Amino acid sequence: MGLGLLTSRTLKSSRILHSQYSRFRPIVTKPKLQSPDASSAAAAAPQPETTPSPPKKPVGGARIHFTNPDDVIEVFVDGFPVKIPKGMTVLQACEIAGVDIPRFCYHSRLSIAGNCRMCLVEVEKSPKPVASCAMPALPGMKIKTDTPLAKKAREGVMEFLLMNHPLDCPICDQGGECDLQDQSMAFGSDRGRFTEMKRSVVDKNLGPLVKTVMTRCIQCTRCVRFATEVAGVQDLGMLGRGSGEEIGTYVEKLMTSELSGNVIDICPVGALTSKPFAFKARNWELKGTETIDVTDAVGSNIRIDSRGPEVMRILPRLNEDINEEWISDKTRFCYDGLKRQRLNDPMIRGADGRFKAVSWRDALAVVAEVALHVKPEEIVGIAGQLSDAESMMALKDLLNRMGSNNVWCEGTGTNPSADLRYRYLMNSSIAGLEKADVFLLVGTQPRYEAAMINARIRKTVRASNAKVGYIGPPADFNYDYQHLGVGPKTLLEIAEGRHSFCSAILNAKNPAIIVGSGLFEREDKDAIFYAAETIAKNGNVIRPDWNGFNVLLLSAAQAAALDLGLVPESSSSIESAKFLYIMGADDVNLDKVPADAFVVYQGHHGDRSVYRANVILPSAAYSEKEGTYENTEGRTQQTLPAVPTVGDARDDWKIIRALSEVSRICLPYDTLLSLRSRMRTVAPNLLHVDEIEPATFGPSLSIDCTQEINLTPFKAAVENFYMTNSVTRASKIMAQCSAMLLKE
């Protein structure tokens, strides 16, 4: 946490200062470490000890919103006045004043437990130190955080916590990023007075992702609260009492949540650690690269921790608008797929049906030779679900210059419409879903399609008792929902106002309709969208101040592909293709490709489409390239390379650029920047990083649909949450998860 970082930072900087003594590392004397001002210096940024104007900045970018000006109260933290809204706790007031209070059980996104007692502060006129995380701040309260009393109280708490905590930091995976370790630097003693036996607790089996060493547990109950409140699986609990207390599931049970990996992050000690990462690396050896996730359309902000050429682990990054501070298990644990099944050399399938590694020059020459000898309308390009916007732009330009306009992104259906952006974006934005009070999920299962968006819906349902109606195959969501029906019949009933759920939409203040992009694959998708838009129109879902018409996309490439206009000219072009250029598309049905077609597969994994390929061009995965992605709400974000590419692989757009040169068409960009300026002419929003470009027009522009609706029920868009793309299909961890968790 913040305190730990600051402690380590101060320690680090002091080490740099003393680098001339680096051979003899100075041993910090105990009195200095134990004196109150040393700890406060470690706890907060160094600041002048003068009275006027609070010199500290809020901790961790804490923000305050005064909804009602009457609710402002003033408290004094270490003598400095702070204005906070009514109802905040003492700890939050201290955070806004820039004082980081040590804590274990308190977590800003979970309910308050108040059981670790580490956050004790002194409050004037209070006879005892108070637990600041559970104490509401009162007007005029004088809070003192660095008095000897507060320090002594915390030292006492720390001594009790360390009493039953094993001394196994050298073999603990949390070492280096452990809250207990960091805070014991400030509040712990170098010797214990506890001479009894330490307690030991039986480890629990929580599945293939979370490793437990329950003896290290300090009973902060963060994991219990996370599982109950955020993940929505009530499996974990606090069992027993007193010194025999332990976290567990009581009955043998795996944690079947798609967010279970987050308990690793919120555990302040090493009780819950990552099983795949166990004993692999220490956190200070790792290089962090702040990038984004592409395994689903959410675009969760992640940090890829790598050591040398290897991705060691993936952690979430805070982004309040997208993933808050959680990520799904698929995002977190798919990284071992980046090491398996990789394509590392250009390959050509020989006459015997076996691939042979060749040089880039030969491979590109072969491809260009074939491409020049087929008719333009027989050239087809398909972008994959992990493609970045730059490479899709290049692919489209290449094929257009060859004379073909049959290029699309997999998953957008046979006849995608890219004319109206609101028809493929989540218009209310992910954070905006929290304002909704009625949800209508049409043919989408957010829990499996976009776990982070499901967490938002669950948060809304918990916070405001929002009603959720669902049309689609029977599913298990982790919140209460009303299963309205399985197919378009129910949708039509609601559109025509004959269904009981209509009144819920009509009475709602901010109704939200979420249409799954699995429906793109249906023949009658225009009619279904028309029906959904009718509901939106009747229910006043789209207003100037609220746009509740949402489409939940399935993959990271789709939004950018449609923004760039990757729309095929003819929906059946694949059946007459002679030259098929597949850019990482592994979920397209290649059965209809004619046997004599020449298939080029450009991608990073030897996945499904490779079986049909004639030439393989190895490219970089999302952890190895700089690329632009647009998430389902239309937010542009960029990945950064964390590790070098594998073997002879190249960035996608560079391969296409090289191929264009060999085929004597020569695309007019040589750098990523000039490719991006080309992108600006097509979709300028793709250059506005971290911004949402909302859809300009609503359904008012859409024409009446005459298409007949097909009454076959909706299908689940995602069969197996853990395996949706070439990276996750290559991952051993994801395979274990689907074997163990999905069978339950």
Add this chain to the structure above:
Amino acid sequence: MLSRLASQRLIEVRQAFRLSAQVYRSFSTALNYHIDGPDNNPDLPWEFSEANKAKVKGILSHYPSNYKQSGVIPLLDLAQQQHGGWLPVSAMNAVAKVVGVAPIRVYEVATFYSMFNRSKVGKYHLLVCGTTPCMICGSREIEGALLKHLGVERNEVTKDGLFSVGEMECMGSCVNAPMIAVADYTNGSEGYTYNYYEDVTTQRVVEIVEMLRRGEKPPVGTQNPKRIMSGPEGGNTTLLSDPKPPACRDLDAC
């Protein structure tokens, strides 16, 4: 240096003199996690009996309908009485279903309270008070006598399934220490009784056990014939006369 050595030595000596190797004493009859067994696994069906279903309704009527989970403790108690003194995991699941919470929330409660037995107990569950006043008056010897007479360990059930011995914290009869409480599960939840036998001696507890074995009902309360309830042995020794009225109440005299 010398003082540190001395203190270290002292600690060693203290550890050597520590009485038993057992450092961790659990009052609960079972572990904090469940292990499937033939008579205790989630697949076994378990339901409240018809008579108890009415009681369940009565218990739930004490709480607002949106706070049904408040009734989890009385319901667990009822389930325990019905199931012969202990709670299999399927009974806890049944309670969870009745109050409408996740099973783990019920497990949390059941593991917290040592009065909920999560492993099998005897028809007569003998609970020896182990808190300070009883311990000073010899509850360890009482327990030892019981265990020796029945030939079992603590929390172990006799072969005939009649008796088990457990320990409990203070039951409020300190004036009649030492005491044991006997939970009688022979007659299901209708005839469930929970009796205190106070002022017991090592001989008397064995007599009580034998009387229970014969199906007799030993008189509850103090087992010391010279005492009447919690009065002193041999009659009152103080406050024998009527109290004198306090002078200050006599308002005329003031």
